[in-house]
Amino acid sequence: MKKLLLAFSILALGSFSFANERSGPQIEGRVGWSFNKNYDNDYDTDSKGMEFAEGGVEFRKAGIGSLENLELGVGGSFMYDNxxxxxxxxxxxxxxxxxxxxxxxxxxxxxxxxxxxxxGYSINSLSDNVYNSQGGRVDGDMKGGLYYGVGIGVELYGFTVELMYRGINAEFKQDDKYDYYDGETKANKTSLGLSIGYNVSCLINPAACYESAFKQPDYILVK
Known part of the structure; x- marks a missing residue:
């Protein structure tokens, strides 16, 4: 009985310990939408619903040293706020x-x-003209700032679905500091982003993407 229990324990452990063993470059493109956006400035306007579209790409290296599950790389995207x-x-x-x-x-x-x-760092630019409460146009530039995000996702044969919380720091620098925005105005915002993507490396080299990733370990036979 003890040997039988040990055998079942090994099988159960094996089912939760698949070695990812993904290796090589990973090139992933994605598109997404953001919602539940919030602003952190003196002219706060909460916006609900899906607000801005996004497209981006990431270049990652899978299998860092002995950490087979870890992927490191760089990425970039374009977020259009409407x-x-x-x-x-x-x-x-x-x-x-x-x-x-x-x-x-x-x-x-x-x-x-x-x-x-x-x-990383976010390069920010105004999508439209800015107007004051009297309807007059306000001239100025949007400054860049810190960008950060943390999220979770799931991948199935190279296709991914991802949910990420992100923040963008920005500052509006007005040309005429005596007008409505008094020179410089913080324009930070945070949001949740839902995106779908595909790892192009899975199409080029499936074995380096998911075939070896789903290889099960050898089980130990207990007599």
């Missing part, structure tokens, strides 16, 4: 960032959940 008009909150961004992804486990040989983090 949530509010004619305020300092209405700006688009190009985040450039470092990315770290950790593949947690393989489920049923085909599903790979993961966690991911972003950290």
């Amino acid at each position: 949530g509010t008009r004619h305020t300092v909150n209405d700006y688009s961004s190009i985040p450039l960032y470092g990315v770290v992804r950790y593949n947690i486990i393989n489920i049923n040989d085909s599903i790979m959940p993961y966690v991911k983090g972003h950290l």
Whole structure:
């Protein structure tokens, strides 16, 4: 009985310990939408619903040293904000960032959940003219700032679905400091982003993407 229990324990442990063994470069393109956007400035305007569209690409290296589940790389995206008009909150961004992804486990040989983090710099630009409360145009520039994100996702044969919380720091520098925005105005915002993507490396070299990733370990036979 003890040997039988030991055998079942080994089988159960094996089912939760698939070695990812993904290796080589990973090139992933994705498109997404953001919602539940919030602003952190003196002219706060919360916006609900899906607000701005995004497209981006990541280049990652899988299998860092002895950490087979770890992927490191760089990425960039373009975020077009269409949530509010004619305020300092209405700006688009190009985040450039470092990315770290950790593949947690393989489920049923085909599903790979993961966690991911972003950290970098966002190049920001106004999407439209800014106007004051009297309807007059306000001239100025949107400054760049810190970009960060943390999220979770799941991959199935190279296709991914991802949910990420992100923040963008920005500052609107007005040309006429005596006008409505008094020179410089903080324009930070955070949001949740839902995106779908595909790892092009899975099409070029499936074995380096998911075939070896779903290889099960050898079980120990207990007599």
